[in-house]
Amino acid sequence: MLTIKRVPTVVSNYQEEDNNEEKQETQLGCGRNCLGNCCLPVSNFPLYAFKKERKEACENGVVPTSAKTDVSHISFLSLLLGHWEDRINRGLFRYDVTTCETRIIPGQYGFIAQLNEGRHLKKRPTEFRIDQVLQPFDENKFNFRKIGQEEVLFRFEQSNDHSSHYCPSAPVYSGSSPPNVIAINVSPIEYGHVLLIPRLSDCLPQQIDNKSFLLALHMAKEAADPFFRLGYNSLGAFATINHLHFQAYYLGSLLPVEKVPTRRIITMERVHKRGVVVSELLKYPVQALVFQGGNTMQDLADVVAKSCITLQNSNTPYNILISDCGKKIFLFPQYYAKKQALGEVSQEFLDTRVNPAAWEISGHMVLKTRKDYDGATEEYALRFLAEASLSEDRFQEVKAYVLEAAGLQEVAMDNVNKEDERALCEAEPSTPTAPCFPKDFMFPQEEFQLLF
Numbered sequence: 001m002l003t004i005k006r007v008p009t010v011v012s013n014y015q016e017e018d019n020n021e022e023k024q025e026t027q028l029g030c031g032r033n034c035l036g037n038c039c040l041p042v043s044n045f046p047l048y049a050f051k052k053e054r055k056e057a058c059e060n061g062v063v064p065t066s067a068k069t070d071v072s073h074i075s076f077l078s079l080l081l082g083h084w085e086d087r088i089n090r091g092l093f094r095y096d097v098t099t100c101e102t103r104i105i106p107g108q109y110g111f112i113a114q115l116n117e118g119r120h121l122k123k124r125p126t127e128f129r130i131d132q133v134l135q136p137f138d139e140n141k142f143n144f145r146k147i148g149q150e151e152v153l154f155r156f157e158q159s160n161d162h163s164s165h166y167c168p169s170a171p172v173y174s175g176s177s178p179p180n181v182i183a184i185n186v187s188p189i190e191y192g193h194v195l196l197i198p199r200l201s202d203c204l205p206q207q208i209d210n211k212s213f214l215l216a217l218h219m220a221k222e223a224a225d226p227f228f229r230l231g232y233n234s235l236g237a238f239a240t241i242n243h244l245h246f247q248a249y250y251l252g253s254l255l256p257v258e259k260v261p262t263r264r265i266i267t268m269e270r271v272h273k274r275g276v277v278v279s280e281l282l283k284y285p286v287q288a289l290v291f292q293g294g295n296t297m298q299d300l301a302d303v304v305a306k307s308c309i310t311l312q313n314s315n316t317p318y319n320i321l322i323s324d325c326g327k328k329i330f331l332f333p334q335y336y337a338k339k340q341a342l343g344e345v346s347q348e349f350l351d352t353r354v355n356p357a358a359w360e361i362s363g364h365m366v367l368k369t370r371k372d373y374d375g376a377t378e379e380y381a382l383r384f385l386a387e388a389s390l391s392e393d394r395f396q397e398v399k400a401y402v403l404e405a406a407g408l409q410e411v412a413m414d415n416v417n418k419e420d421e422r423a424l425c426e427a428e429p430s431t432p433t434a435p436c437f438p439k440d441f442m443f444p445q446e447e448f449q450l451l452f
């Protein structure tokens with residue numbers, strides 16, 4: 001068994017509590033206002049219901065159309081950030097991330113360095129098993145059913161119609177589905193750092209499935225701001241909690257990985273015509289696949305989820321960045337933790353205790369000491385990230401089986417005739433320029449309605 005010693009990030013204020021408390025599952029309300037079977041069924045939370053895509057089935061709809069009323073414009077992101085700031089005022093975070101120093105590392109990539117001295121203090125290192133991407137859910141370990149309800153911002157469910165709704169208080173089991181929960185990360189690395197926990201009471205282990213990934217894309221789309229991104233770390237790629245969750249935060253600047261050029265992989269769709277375009281990164285220290293397009297959001301989600309499932313089944317750890325409001329997804333297979341366990345990572349990187357998880361790989365370096373922060377250079381960031389990348393040969397192997405699983409077949413450029421090539425070039429999705437919205441900007445959304 002391969003393990004590494006790690007000081008796990010504390011994502012909830014309940015994480016360090018004794019986990020061996022007596023279970024009171026049958027009693028309603030354990031007195032802690034947690035998210036377990038004791039308290040959840042008798043709880044009310046705010047509910048944000050996102051609008052259904054035109055082509056999506058409505059079987060998951062939870063909000064009765066008859067109950068809604070019109071409201072003026074409120075955006076999902078404003079709501080989320082407003083609730084998040086409320087939790088700052090209530091003193092729920094372990095430190096104030098808004099006072100952490102940040103700078104752009106000079107160079108052509110624009111790596112973003114943050115000095116965050118509060119994130120990894122006051123905890124004993126724990127042994128993490130890093131050689132298994134798929135591990136069963138273990139209710140005796142910390143999981144999100146143990147967090148306090150004050151850490152929850154709101155539920156995030158699909159509406160049963162084509163508009164979004166917000167309800168300040170709704171009983172949890174008003175619908176039949178287990179709740180999707182958005183909660184704060186009490187050790188934030190940026191403004192608005194939250195966790196999306198799909199179907200919380202289903203106790204899903206940390207592994208991607210189609211439905212959960214589609215939910216994450218919906219959250220990115222609903223935020224409607226390219227500076228609000230979601231990330232995902234698999235087990236073995238620096239996830240520390242084996243309970244399905246995505247992370248998300250607001251960072252008002254393009255990440256280095258979002259700026260590098262990509263090369264489209266010319267593919268044929270063998271079965272379904274989903275219209276998803278796959279590319280690989282050029283001139284970036286970490287090999288990655290980039291997914292864009294798709295006839296619907298479901299198409300894009302299905303192709304990426306299939307790719308992730310293939311990586312999981314072949315025990316390949318990976319990270320994901322959901323970018324551009326859910327329209328662009330970066331998939332980074334990696335073996336850094338395994339190399340670390342085998343003693344193959346150079347000491348200078350181990351000394352910084354920085355792990356290449358989704359945010360770091362995307363170019364947002366969260367550094368733990370003043371010395372590392374002041375001394376960070378582009379050359380250092382490039383070498384550090386290169387340690388996390390698969391080798392070229394290994395990446396080509398992984399790419400081949402990922403494409404295969406996604407129902408795509410790579411076509412050699414020699415076999416593409418000139419006319420097809422021109423069509424492909426024209427179809428290439430363009431990189432959007434990210435607008436910079438002020439923090440309290442309200443997005444005009446004609447279809448937005450409030451449910452009471």
Ligand SMILES: [Zn+2]
Pocket residue numbers: 029030031032033034035036038039040
């Ligand atoms: Zn409870």
